[in-house]
Every structure is written in C-alpha cells, then in structure tokens.
Amino acid sequence: MDFENVLSILKNDLDDVEGLISKNLGSSVPLLSDIGYYLSGGRGKRIRPILVLLSSKINGYEGIRSIIYSTVVELIHMATLLHDDVVDGAEKRRGSVSVNSKWGNQASILVGDYLFAKSFSLMAEDKDNKIIDSISRTVVKMAEGEVMQLAGSYKITEDEKTYMEIINRKTASLMSSCCKIGAILGNNGRKEERSLLSFGLDIGMAFQLVDDALDYVAKEDKLGKSLCKDLKEGNITLPLIHLYRTVNGTDKKRIKDIVESDNIIEKDQIGLIIDMIMKYGTIDYTMGIAKKYVETAKEKMNIFSDSKYLKALLTVADYIVERKF
C-alpha cells in the first residue's frame, strides 16, 4: 500500500471533511470568506484529518464525528499556519502566495483567530468534554512550543533536547491528539488510547524532523516554499544543531557568525552551510532519528488487529519519512 492508496480508501471521508472545512471557512463577512475561499484552494496534505479518520476506523468508529474532529484539527492547523507565516514573514505557503503577503499581517492574525474560534465552536457543538480537554491542552502546548522556538531564534546551539521539546509541543502534540481522538470516538479503552496517543506523538516528531531536513535539501518547486527558510529566519533546527556540534572550532565560529549576524544571510553563506551539512551527514543523522521514531511508532500498533485501515495508518507513518516535500 502507498500513500495514494490511503487517499483512495479515505476518498469519501476526505470529501466530507473538505465540505465541512469549506463550510467553516465561509462567513457573512466578505473579507473572511474571501480568505477562507483562498485557503480552501491551497489544500495541504490533510495529514491530521487522515490520522483522525484512520485511528477512528481501527477502533471501529465510522460515524460523522470523525469528520467533525478532522475538520476541527485541520482548522487549528490552518490557524497556526496563518500566525506562523506572520511570525516568520513567510511569502509563500503550499506553493502559493501566503495570506499575509496577499492580504497583510493584520488580516492573517485576525483570520487565524477566527479559525481557532471556529474550531472550538465546532467542538462545543459536539459536547465531548474529554476531547475538548485534550485539544485545549494541546493548543496551549503548541503556543508554548512556538514561543520557545521564537525565544531561541538566531541563537546557535548544540542543545538537541530543547529542540526536541519544541517540536514535541509545536507539531507532535497535535498529531498525537488526532490519533487519540480516534480511540476516544471508538471508546475501546485506555490501552488503545494510550497506544495511539504515543503513536501520534512519535510520527509527529518524525514529521517535523523530516520537515526540518527537507528545508535544507528539498527541491524548492516541490516544497512549495522557499528553501533554507529556517536558516534565513533564524529557526535553529536539528540539521544545524548537529552540524554545529560536529564541526571543528574554525567552522563553529563561521556558523555562529552567519546564524547570529544582524544582517540578512547571503546566498554564498547559505551555500557554505549547505555544503557543510552535506559533508558532515547531518541530514542522514536527522532522517535516521525520524526513521527510528516511525519504527517505534509502528510497533505500538501491534495491539490492533490487522485490517486495511491499520495497514493504511502504518503506510501514513512510512510516508512521513519517505515524502520528498
């Protein structure tokens, strides 16, 4: 099974999710509905809805509530992207001009708030306190992760632990919640819930590690955003942390000077860093950790009986480290 098969197995559900996302992006306020329409066009990979749907299905849940929560998590994800793009000053997102470039930072901030509020409003209608509690705590963590990242920006470090903590909060926590929701909807018991929570956390870690590796090596046209974005924005990710730890004193100083300089990083400086990253195998190092996370994650799914949905979920885990963009 490959990722395309997963998409075709879930086609009807994902269509329903798209419908509900579009409905929630609509508003009687014209500027909001314009931006909402634009956002629904620039479709992401919908990894988070896929996680909600598949974890629901392996727990025997097939009803409408998995569509609702798929929409909830995707709206939250979209809201964070809108705010992140303002924070990062990003010009592109998913291959298109970002909302902040097209409508301005002000609109992006407010539309992000609107999407957050919409997601909570959708949850409030479904009245599942366990899920509301889980998602609220997750959104707190995500904001903390983003603030930690901001606090550490433009400061080169050898500290892998803080980086892991940041990606745990800003990315893995939501994917973990997505998987947990499936277990809650299926209502199968604590063991299933814990396993999926942990599975989601691991593949979430892998997802962000791969993202951070791809930022240095992907083809720009496939990635849909500019290359070495993290380096340019002072976001210190694992490839750079590993490199900094690995190189000798002269190169250490060179890297520090480039990263911590007040000036915009120049093309040849980026080239220098990419050359070093290739030479010292830091992409392999990063991808190696990601792969280990995925392997550990998959083992935790042993408690579920075999089915096409379980296969699909394991395929998603593999896709996370195999994707090229």
Added chain:
Amino acid sequence: MDFENVLSILKNDLDDVEGLISKNLGSSVPLLSDIGYYLSGGRGKRIRPILVLLSSKINGYEGIRSIIYSTVVELIHMATLLHDDVVDGAEKRRGSVSVNSKWGNQASILVGDYLFAKSFSLMAEDKDNKIIDSISRTVVKMAEGEVMQLAGSYKITEDEKTYMEIINRKTASLMSSCCKIGAILGNNGRKEERSLLSFGLDIGMAFQLVDDALDYVAKEDKLGKSLCKDLKEGNITLPLIHLYRTVNGTDKKRIKDIVESDNIIEKDQIGLIIDMIMKYGTIDYTMGIAKKYVETAKEKMNIFSDSKYLKALLTVADYIVERKF
C-alpha cells in the same frame, strides 16, 4: 454607590480572580512567563470579571466557578488586546509600553494564542457545555467584528449600521456572555438568562461608544494610550461617521481627503477634525446613544429583586458612561 464601592464590595473575589489570572499567565517557558508577569502588572479595569461576579451574585451563585469564568473572560480579553495592538501597531496600552513594542509582534501574536488556549483549557476543566458553547460563539463573533473593522479601515462612511454591527461583535458580545454566565451559574431560568444577555449587550455597546468618544476628547495621560488613535489608524468610529454625515460638501471632501490619504495624518489635520467634532456636537451625539443603551439596559434588570449586588451592577452600567478614561 459609586464604582469604588463596587470594587470594595467585590474585593475578595477580585483578589481571587487576580490570583487565578497570575497563575494562568505563568508558564515553564521563560519568555511566556516574563510577558505574563508584565501583563498582570498593567492591570485593566477588570470590567468583564466584575460583570461575571455580579451577575452570578444576583442569581444567588457565590462559588468558585464565578472566579474561574471571570479569569476565562479576562484572558480572552487580554488575548484580543495583544492581537489588536499588533494589528493597530499600538505603542502604548494601559499607560505602559505595549507588549508588541517591548517584545515584538511575533511574541504578541504567540502569547495571544497562548492566552486564548489557556482560557479554553480552563473552561474545558469545568466541563460546562452551555458556557463553552456560548463563549466559543462569542469568540467567533469577536474575530468577525475585528475583521469587519479592518475591512472598513481608512474608508470614510456615513454608514452607522455597519459600525454598530462591528462594536456589537467585537465588544458587546463578550460583555453579554459575561452577564449570561452569571445567570447560567445561578441556574435560575431562561428569563434571567435572556435579561442578563441583553443587559450585557447593551452596556457593551455603550462601553465601546464611550471608548470611541473618549478617543477624541479624553486627556491622554488618563487614557493610557495616545489620543485620536482611531483616526490615526484609520478606524472609522461613530464620532467621525456622524461628523461626515453632518457637514457640508466642502468639509465632507476635506474629511475624506484626510482619512483616506495614504500619508500619515498630520497634527494640524487632527486639530481640524477635532475642531469640527466639537463644533457639530458629534461627541454629545455619540454619548447620547451610549446613555440610551445604559438606560435600556438598566430597565431590563427590573426582574431581579433589590440587593447590594443589583445596585452594584447598575452602578457599573452608569460608570460605563460616566468614566473619563
């Protein structure tokens, strides 16, 4: 009874609210706790917690949950202020340097998100679906109001209706929810709930009308933010709308040119507009509408039996139009 008496009647409760706000502004993430500490220092008027507390008390509710929801609504309010200050590029807030000036827009956006999430997390712990539903819908409305305001900025208009719609959503809806929460906590019935919902909406409208009037006439040092902020930021409020509708063709063109110009508004242009606003009585007009809202609001409280808490709530309503900052 005056507003100071209200504060002293509620002293113990408000101290508890401050404690819970501080607790929720704390975080293991240093940058978050620094900003949290700064925010708890720059104390606002705490009108929203006061509304929750008093509406709870006139409905016979005296427990801890009114402290929790007072904190929830104040955290939401603080989150919107952080985001508004970024949207407006505000340099001052409550007499101090704004968070966006001190820590940057990025931190303000993310800390705002954090406070939103915290408020929902607090609500999730209390598990009252009716309140979660009401607050979520309110936060959606608030975001819509802010987007409507942004969409209409730097465009002079005679359209009072859209302005009323904007302040209804961005300000009155939350005050309305505050009062409704009190009725829900007291669990006294639909009539009490509807009356308080409507009371809160009316005084919320009055509150924003007075804010918008004060922006043109208050003493800058008392207001804690710079004067004619709305005019400078292209936020078209009732005093300006009424003025534009009232003046003759030549002055109309003059106002339009000033408001819609791409250049920063100059001191003498602001002086010109303030002179006209004084001459045509648009502040009296605005304050007149605010006063009517407060009168209507107070009448709706007839269904409650007399008590010091009811007197206090009516005093808050009066204070809203009497305050000078």
